[in-house]
Structures are given as C-alpha cells and as structure tokens.
Amino acid sequence: MSGIIGKKIGMTSFFDANGKYIPCTVIEAGPCVVTQVKTNEKDGYSALQLAFDEKKEKHTSSAMKGHFALAKTTPKRKIVEFRSFEEQKNLGDVITVELFAEGDFVDVIGTSKGKGFQGVVKRHGFSGVGHANKSHGQHDRERAPGSLGASSDPSRVMKGMRMAGRMGGDRVKMSNLEVVKIMADKNVLLIKGSVPGAKGSYVLIEK
Amino acid sequence: MSLLLDYVKKQLTAETKHPKFKAGDTVTVSYKIKEGDKERIQQFSGVVIQRKNENATATFTVRKMSNGVGVERIFPVASPFIDSIVLNKVGVVRRAKLFYLRERTGKSARIREKIQNNKNNA
Numbered sequence: 001m002s003g004i005i006g007k008k009i010g011m012t013s014f015f016d017a018n019g020k021y022i023p024c025t026v027i028e029a030g031p032c033v034v035t036q037v038k039t040n041e042k043d044g045y046s047a048l049q050l051a052f053d054e055k056k057e058k059h060t061s062s063a064m065k066g067h068f069a070l071a072k073t074t075p076k077r078k079i080v081e082f083r084s085f086e087e088q089k090n091l092g093d094v095i096t097v098e099l100f101a102e103g104d105f106v107d108v109i110g111t112s113k114g115k116g117f118q119g120v121v122k123r124h125g126f127s128g129v130g131h132a133n134k135s136h137g138q139h140d141r142e143r144a145p146g147s148l149g150a151s152s153d154p155s156r157v158m159k160g161m162r163m164a165g166r167m168g169g170d171r172v173k174m175s176n177l178e179v180v181k182i183m184a185d186k187n188v189l190l191i192k193g194s195v196p197g198a199k200g201s202y203v204l205i206e207k
Numbered sequence: 208m209s210l211l212l213d214y215v216k217k218q219l220t221a222e223t224k225h226p227k228f229k230a231g232d233t234v235t236v237s238y239k240i241k242e243g244d245k246e247r248i249q250q251f252s253g254v255v256i257q258r259k260n261e262n263a264t265a266t267f268t269v270r271k272m273s274n275g276v277g278v279e280r281i282f283p284v285a286s287p288f289i290d291s292i293v294l295n296k297v298g299v300v301r302r303a304k305l306f307y308l309r310e311r312t313g314k315s316a317r318i319r320e321k322i323q324n325n326k327n328n329a
Contacts, residue, residue: 014219014263019287026215181219187230188215199209 002086003080003206004030004095005052006189016180024180024190027108029205035071036078036095044138048085050095051076052202061085080200090103097182097189100207104179109204110197115168120145124162170174173197216262221285227265230255230300231307231318236269236282237290250282250288254298254318256305270308272316277309297321 006029036049057065060075062068068075071092073147089095092113100106120126123145129138145164148157174196181190189205228234235252253271256279258267265284271276282289297320308316 009209009215012216012219012263015221015283015285015287021283026212041229183215183218186211186214188211190215197259 001206003034003082003204004099005080006048006203006205007190008199008203011200021059022180024192025195027189028187029189029202030096032095033071033073034089034091034144038093048089049081051079054154074193097184097187100179102179105176106207107173108177108195109173109176112168112170112172113198118167119143119164123167219263224293226294228294230257230303231300233241233296237289239288256308
C-alpha cells in the first residue's frame with residue numbers, strides 16, 4: 001500500500017464545477033524522503049521508511065544525523081514505515097503528492113483529539129436518563145451508567161463492561177475519502193470531508 | 208490562521224463580478240433555481256444585515272419584510288447559482304452586523320441612505 005506522511009492544516013470548502021459545495025480538509029503532504037529500504041532478506045519483511053517535516057540539526061541526535069546522512073537528506077521530524085509499497089523506490093528518493101490523482105479514494109490515519117476523562121454517555125453512547133424532564137425518579141444522575149450487572153450470581157463485573165475513562169487520542173483510520181484537489185506547487189492535498197486529529201498533527205495518507 | 212490555509216482558500220476563491228457592498232446596503236440578488244431540468248431566476252431584495260467569513264467561504268445575509276413577516280436568506284458569495292447582485296441603495300450604518308433590525312419594524316427599521324457626492328465622482 002503506497003502512502004505519504006502529511007500534516008493537517010485545517011478545513012475549508014468551495015463550489016465544484018457542478019455547483020456542489022464541497023467541505024474539505026487541507027493536508028500538507030510531503031515531500032517525503034526514503035530514509036531506509038527494508039527487504040525480506042535483510043530485515044525479514046519489506047517496507048519503505050519515509051521521513052517528513054524539517055527539523056533543526058541541533059535538535060537531532062548523532063545517531064539520527066548519521067541515518068539521515070545515509071539517505072543524503074536533512075534531519076526530519078516524523079519517520080514512518082510503509083509496508084508493501086507499490087512503486088519501486090530507492091534510498092534518498094523523494095515522494096510527493098503526485099503519488100495521488102484527483103478523484104482517487106484514499107485512507108487517512110490520524111490520532112484523534114484527546115477528550116480527557118469522559119462518562120459513558122459521551123464515551124460509549126449510553127442514552128442517559130431523560131434530560132429535560134429528569135424522569136424515572138432521577139433528579140441528579142442523568143448521565144450515570146446505572147447497573148453494572150446482576151447480583152450474587154456472577155458476583156463480579158463482567159469483563160469488557162463499558163465504563164467511564166480516557167477518551168480520544170487513539171489511532172483512527174478513515175477509509176475511502178476522496179481526493180478533491182491537488183496543489184502540487186505547495187504540496188497540498190484537499191480531501192473531502194473531515195479527517196481524524198487536531199490541526200498541526202501528523203496524518204498518514206494511504207492509497 | 209495558517210499561511211498555507213490562507214493560500215489554499217485564496218486559490219479556491221472564484222473571481223466574481225459582483226459589486227462591492229456592505230452591511231446596511233440594499234441589494235437585489237438574482238438566484239438561479241433548478242426545477243428538474245428547467246432553470247429559472249428568482250429575485251430576493253432586501254437589506255444586507257451581515258457579511259461573514261472570507262474568500263471561498265464568505266456569505267452574506269439579506270433581510271426583507273414579506274407580508275409583515277421578516278425573512279432572512281443567507282447566500283454564499285462564491286455560489287455559482289447567483290446570477291447577479293444589484294446594489295440598489297448604499298446605507299449609512301454604524302456597525303457591521305445589523306441584528307438590531309430584527310427587533311424593529313416600520314419607521315424605526317429604516318436605514319439612512321448615503322448621499323452620493325457628485326462633485327467627487329465626476
């Protein structure tokens with residue numbers, strides 16, 4: 001699966017040729033440098049290691065400086081491996097948004113926005129108790145989870161019981177998003193609809 | 208806002224030939240409406256009570272009184288369905304959003320018209 005590393009910039013919308021209003025996410029994608037080619041013989045699996053986003057030399061460890069020097073490139077911030085890349089690439093090759101074409105359907109992987117410690121209504125979609133009328137005898141526990149299970153028979157809470165806890169900050173993949181526009185001069189991809197993650201966070205775009 | 212996002216928004220903005228107008232102006236918007244495969248033009252005229260956002264996502268709200276009922280309509284500036292916008296009157300107002308017009312009717316909802324200085328224009 002071919003892919004590229006990008007950075008979520010923000011969202012906007014525009015009218016397309018048919019007069020439809022298209023909401024889209026702006027992603028600065030690439031240019032990514034191939035910093036390592038992993039092969040079956042040497043590493044036990046084949047993959048392409050890509051690096052993206054400039055980084056200052058003084059913030060780079062000596063080990064990483066050497067790694068980037070092998071690919072004859074400057075230090076980069078984000079390094080990601082892509083398994084089974086369709087195109088044949090060599091060390092030091094540059095991958096740009098030209099990997100994609102307008103109208104392609106891609107998968108986008110990002111880290112969802114952290115929501116903190118959330119209750120079961122927000123986290124698992126429990127319906128809660130009627131908010132407006134506070135019915136069923138509830139007056140101050142409209143978002144409580146209710147019973148966790150039966151009584152003395154299991155005498156314990158079942159495994160996997162959905163409860164309150166940390167929400168968000170997960171790796172989320174969204175499939176079949178349309179590439180509506182490519183601005184190759186600025187390395188920009190416009191993808192229809194929203195994409196997981198906060199502005200400025202890294203995303204992976206896979207074809 | 209990010210510079211790159213700004214750039215992308217400018218790229219997406221289609222050039223429009225509409226006249227310049229602001230809140231307080233009276234405009235007539237000719238809007239194309241598709242019915243099946245037929246297309247007709249509907250006109251909506253009233254006072255612009257706000258302009259919102261910029262570039263590709265810019266919109267403006269037009270308010271008019273229809274049979275004693277206030278009607279507001281929001282148009283995207285970049286909409287390809289806007290056939291034309293005619294500037295009927297330039298108003299003198301002291302704010303950018305004229306939501307106070309919603310509470311007013313009749314005389315108190317009037318907006319002073321800007322007196323065009325012909326000397327300067329000539």
